[in-house]
Amino acid sequence: MNRIKLFIFFIIITIFFSELLFSLEKGEYKLSNQMIVNGQFENGNTGFYTDYIFSPSNMRLEGTYCLSQNPKKQYSRFDSCSDKTNQSGYMLLVNSSDIPDKIVWKQTVRGVELNSVYLFSFWSAVVHPANPPFFDVYINGTLMQPSPFYLPEDVCKWTEIRYIWNSNNIDTAEIIIINRNVRKSGNDFVIDDISFSIYCSLTASAEKYVSTCKGEAVRLNVTASGGEPPFNYEWFPKTGLDNPYSPNPNARVDLNTTYIVKIVDSKFCEAYDTVRVNVFPEPKAVITSNKGFFICPCDSAKLSGPPGMSYLWSTGETNQSIYINKTGNVALRIVDKNGCTADTSVFIEMLDVSSTIELGTVEAEIGETFNLPMSVKWSDTRVLCNFDINSIGLVYNKSILQPVSIFSNRRIEGDLEYIELLGNNLEQLVKELKFTAVLGKVECTPVEITHILYDCYDIKVATTKGQVCLKGLCKEGGTRLVNTDSRQFLIVNSQSNHDNNIRINFGIIEKGSIELGVYDYLGRKLMQYELNELQTGTYEYQIDTSLLGSGLYYLVLITPTNILTQPLIIAR
Known part of the structure; x- marks a missing residue:
């Protein structure tokens, strides 16, 4: 069974290559976009017709041709030219005829697409500087322009000759090259790389539908295929485009819009396509607060975004609701199911609640007991926020002041004594602030507040220190004072x-x-x-x-x- 399959496979291969060789000999086989058979003459003396005589061993005679890798090897008066694309390749070498209208090269191309634009081209160079040739080209009997085409006299300098032809309703192209120069002296040349192909093969392939959000940009994409670069692009309408001459412009529109793109290649071939831009409505971003946007110190506000979205707060949180306890701008970005975003922000202000506590000045006789005067002034924002005092700390010179009340928190550092009054009633704390004046090291001592602790640590507190001075001291010979730390x-x-x-x-x-x-x-x-x-x-x-x-x-x-x-x- 396997032998039968192998035998059938070889038969198919044999038939395929037989048909390929037959088509090449007739000059009718179409390879990709290239429709000329043996246009580079690498397949030998086949695939084309000529009125010239094939004479590879004697190219001195007019009206002869051969396939050559180096013209000088065929005739010493010719120059050493090389193949157009391959240094060791073959080219058509011609010693021109002195008889008019002799066909240098002819080939019939079949399978031409109707109503299409084709490009016929070939490369040529002189191999002797005298009397360069000038060519006429016919397609289906029509003389192509420019006519004639004069080849430069620079030896071995390849020149491309190009013609544009419209097939209209004809599916066959008979192409003829004739050298109109019939002078015998010189007039020798080579031909290579003969080509006949679709001239305008340009197509435009755009992404048909794209979606974007209102106010956001979306990229339009089109790809040019075929054709000859460079390509020029133009979009219509130009409204909303950052660059209507780019292959990938950004469109920013508020309504659904259809764009048309035109591509033109270097041969001025044109191709068109369309892109439909669908615009989603913008989501509404709103921030709500459970306590408004003014909050008291040590308090917080709950901020919330609209339901059914994805959230990104400026704090980095991604929940629908967050809690804020400080002054500042709070921003929110929401994303709906279409991926559209909206931004909003609110300003949260932490109320500035402050107090100023002032201690008064006292002059006392030795042995006198007195209350230390204290007053408290609050900022206007206190009416919105209510706070209690937890403790007040004082420091003074212990040698002339003895506290009457018993304080649980009391410490001595050198001549200074630190005490702390605990409670949440300021008036009661002031009433408890009693001292007895005694003779000591100094005549006066400042009384300073070391700290004020409210039930909120964010309240700003300013303090003014007070002073207690002893009066009735003997001044003669110096003020009478004692060092309570010393002994007599x-x-x-x-x-x-x-x-x-x-x-x-x-x-x-x-x-x-x-x-x-x-x-x-x-x-x-x-x-x-x-x-x-x-x-x-x-x-x-x-x-x-x-x-x-x-x-x-x-x-x-x-x-x-x-x-x-x-x-x-x-x-x-």
Whole structure:
């Protein structure tokens, strides 16, 4: 069975090639768009007719021709020209006849398409500079223009000769080439690459239907096939097109529109096609809010887009609804089922709620208890938003202020004391803010607010510090103050029977003039040392007892606020 199939296959192949060779010999076989048989003469002396004599071995005679790869090899007076497209290919070499109307080349082309434009062309070059030929070309007996065509005298310079022919209602083309130059001297040439094909093979293929959204651009696409580039494009109408002379313009229209595109190639052949643009309506983008577009600090608004869409908020979220808790522009892009988009935005304003808390100034006697005055001023936006105070923090110099109330949060750093009042009623907190004035290191202390905590951290708070000053202080010799961190003492540090110098140590809590003296048991001042004005702190001093006899004495230290006494025994 397989042998029978193989035998049938070889029979089919044999018949095919037999028909192909027969058609080539008759000059009627059509290859693709090229309708000339053996137009490059690579198949030998076949497929065409001529009145010239085939003489490959003697090309010196007029009226002869042959197929040559190099004319100089056929006749030494010819130049060494090469094939038009293939350096080693064949061309038709002609020593022209001196007899008029001799046909150089003729071929009958069958299967011509009716009412079509064809291009007939061939390439030619002289192989001897004397008396170049000039050609007439006939198709179905009609002399083609230009006539005659004079070949340049440049040796081996290939020149293309072209003619346009309309088939009208004829399906056969008889093509004849005649050299009208009959002079014997020179007039020698070669012919190659004879071609006869559809001249206008241009077609336009456009995307028939495209869709876009109102206000958005859509690309129109057309492809030119066949024809000779470059191609020129033109679209009608030109309304809405960014470039009506582009093969792929962008169209931006609000209504359904049909565009026509015309393509013209380099041979001025034309082709047309149409594109229908369908325009979808634009979706309506709206943002709604559950609390309007003004929100209080520490609050949020729920913003929502229209239902049934895809969403992209400027926050990056893709849900239908989002929550916003800060000032700024919020944008939304929606996409409907057709892929059409719409944009909108709203401005959300976070109300600026602020307060200014001012502490007053107090002058108090030592031991006096008083309330620290405090006032609160709110911005106008407070009427829209209501907030409570959670705590107030204060700092002051602890040496002259003692809080009356007991505070749970209280700490001391050096001379400063920090306290915190807890509660949500400002008036009640102010009533609890009581202090007692005491004598200390300074005459006045600033009272500053370290923090105000509302139940919303976004409230802006400005504070003005207050001040407490002691009044009724003794100013003579310097303001009377004490260092509550220091202590007063007087110590006889060492006493020797053999050394007249006695070392003592003492501490003072007030800045001022200090007096150190030695008294006998009757209270008489025997020795006095003026120590001038000293700062608070501890000191060491030596006194000379060489003028004192053996006995009991008293060492006395006098400060601005106190007198300290220590016994002093001298033994000789």
